[in-house]
Amino acid sequence: MPDGLAADLAAALPQQPPASATAAVGSFGPDVTLAVVEAADDVTLAVADPEWRVVGGWWPSLGVGAHLGEYPKTVAVVGSDARPHERRDETRTDSIHFVVIAEDGPAGIVSVPRDSWVEIPAHGKSRINAALVYGGTKLMMETFESVSGLDFDGYLLTGFKGFEGLIDVLGGLRIDVPRDLVDPSAKANLKKGLQTLGPKDALALARVRKSLPRGDFDRAFHGGLMLRAAQAQLRAEGPLRLPGLLSAARPHFSTSFAPDELLVLAASVLRVDPALVSNVVAPGRAGMAGKASVVFLDDSAAELFSDLSDGHLESVD
Numbered sequence: 001m002p003d004g005l006a007a008d009l010a011a012a013l014p015q016q017p018p019a020s021a022t023a024a025v026g027s028f029g030p031d032v033t034l035a036v037v038e039a040a041d042d043v044t045l046a047v048a049d050p051e052w053r054v055v056g057g058w059w060p061s062l063g064v065g066a067h068l069g070e071y072p073k074t075v076a077v078v079g080s081d082a083r084p085h086e087r088r089d090e091t092r093t094d095s096i097h098f099v100v101i102a103e104d105g106p107a108g109i110v111s112v113p114r115d116s117w118v119e120i121p122a123h124g125k126s127r128i129n130a131a132l133v134y135g136g137t138k139l140m141m142e143t144f145e146s147v148s149g150l151d152f153d154g155y156l157l158t159g160f161k162g163f164e165g166l167i168d169v170l171g172g173l174r175i176d177v178p179r180d181l182v183d184p185s186a187k188a189n190l191k192k193g194l195q196t197l198g199p200k201d202a203l204a205l206a207r208v209r210k211s212l213p214r215g216d217f218d219r220a221f222h223g224g225l226m227l228r229a230a231q232a233q234l235r236a237e238g239p240l241r242l243p244g245l246l247s248a249a250r251p252h253f254s255t256s257f258a259p260d261e262l263l264v265l266a267a268s269v270l271r272v273d274p275a276l277v278s279n280v281v282a283p284g285r286a287g288m289a290g291k292a293s294v295v296f297l298d299d300s301a302a303e304l305f306s307d308l309s310d311g312h313l314e315s316v317d
Contacts, residue, residue, distance in 0.1 A: 001054045005067045012062035024240040026247030028259045034243040036267075043239045045267055047260040055260040056267060068268045071103035072311040074152050075265070076144050077227060079206065080132060082159030089137050089157060089254055093129040095206060095223045098148060101268055102311025106276035109227055110148075110308050111220035113284060117294040118147050127294060137256065147297075148305040153265075154256035163206065164199035165252035169245060172196040175205075175229035178222070183211040202226070216295065217281050224279035232274035234266075242266050278313040280304065 021039035028034050033048040044057040058066040079095040082088040096112040114129040121142050123134050131143040141152060158166060167173050174196045181190040181204075188204035188211075190197075197205060205222055212218035234241070246266060257265060282304060284297040307313055 002056065002067055002069065005054065005056075008064045008067070009059070009062065012059065012064050022240065024243045026243030026245075028247055028250055028262075032259045034246055034259060034263050036239045036242050036263075038238075038240050043267070045263050047263060049259065053260075056264045066271065068271070069261075069264050071101065071268075072309070073101040073265060073268055074150050074309070075099045075101075076141065076152055076155040078132075078140070078155055078157045079163055079223075080157060080159045082161075084161045086159070088159035088162060089132065091133065091159070092127075093132050093140065094160075095220065096128065096144075097220075097223055097227060098144070098150060098305070098308060099227065100150070100308050100311040101272060105271075105273045106278070106312055107231075107269075107272045108308045108311055108313040109224040109277065109279045110304060110313075111224045111279070111281045112147070112297075113216045113220050113282065113295040115216060115293065115295045116147070116282070116284065116297050117287075117289050118143065118297070121146060125289070127292070137254070141256075148308075149302065150305060150309055154261070156253055156255050156257075158253040160203060162252035164203055166249055167197070167199040167202040169248040169252070170230060170233065172198055173202045173226060173229055174233050175202075175226060177205065178225065181205065181208050181211065183208045185210055215286070217284075220281045221279065224281070228274065228277050228279055231269055231272060231277060235270050235272070235274060239267060239270060242270070280313065 021037050023035055023037045025033055025035045031050060035046040037044040040061055042059040042061050045055050046052055047055050056068045077097040077099055078093050080088045080091045081094040082091045093114055098110045101107045116128040118128045120126050120131050132140045145152060176194045177190050177192055180192050181188045186204050186207040188208045209215055209219040282297055282301045284295045287294060287296050
């Protein structure tokens with residue numbers, strides 16, 4: 001049980017707890033079981049690996065607030081361009097989103113154009129999406145930290161097929177598509193407006209670039225919109241959805257988070273107020289580095305990353 005939680009619960013035990021509860025469980029590998037127990041407004045997060053232990057939750061009936069680890073929570077959400085026959089951690093990154101969750105409700109998303117021309121540790125200047133190829137997820141994260149100055153807790157990584165699998169697990173993505181989109185190269189033919197996208201259309205929205213006015217900048221912004229939509233959808237479904245969702249999603253993504261950390265992170269995502277999620281793209285300009293078409297990040301990008309570090313994007317409306 002996390003530090004401080006046992007003491008808080010022990011101090012609250014003389015109060016009257018809810019009379020009944022509902023539990024949901026899901027497996028996360030052969031030796032790990034995730035569980036959420038909901039009793040009125042109380043939520044308990046537990047993991048068996050193999051012994052059961054409480055890893056977080058919130059208990060308003062006992063006067064105990066949320067215990068969900070340390071804040072702010074800083075996560076790199078990354079999509080690689082891995083096709084079905086390729087490893088997702090050995091190809092170039094196709095979408096890059098830095099997400100920071102604040103304890104008091106807000107969250108910020110800063111998306112980074114995949115062609116950003118940056119310093120990759122021990123490899124010199126290159127597009128940021130090459131770091132995963134050069135040195136796997138370790139170098140990828142070192143590059144993200146070097147570029148942004150952020151102290152990441154970990155990453156979530158998927159590929160094309162994995163992304164479709166995640167959308168399928170979610171039951172489709174309910175999102176307000178910002179414009180009509182027709183882009184044969186991305187297999188996109190989408191109408192503007194609120195709708196539920198299936199796996200293939202969701203992937204098409206994530207990939208559209210050539211037909212957009214600002215190219216990869218608009219594409220990165222769309223990725224942030226999709227993260228916001230997924231968060232709002234998850235929040236609406238409630239905590240009991242988490243074990244089954246994480247269990248079904250497990251084959252479709254890679255992560256540096258341990259199972260207990262992942263359950264706590266998912267619960268913290270669920271508690272974010274969707275109206276307080278800011279979405280912005282790191283500023284820059286398109287240009288050429290030799291014969292390569294790249295994005296040069298503006299000096300103001302460093303200020304944006306610093307602004308993001310506490311989860312409050314004060315400079316974004």
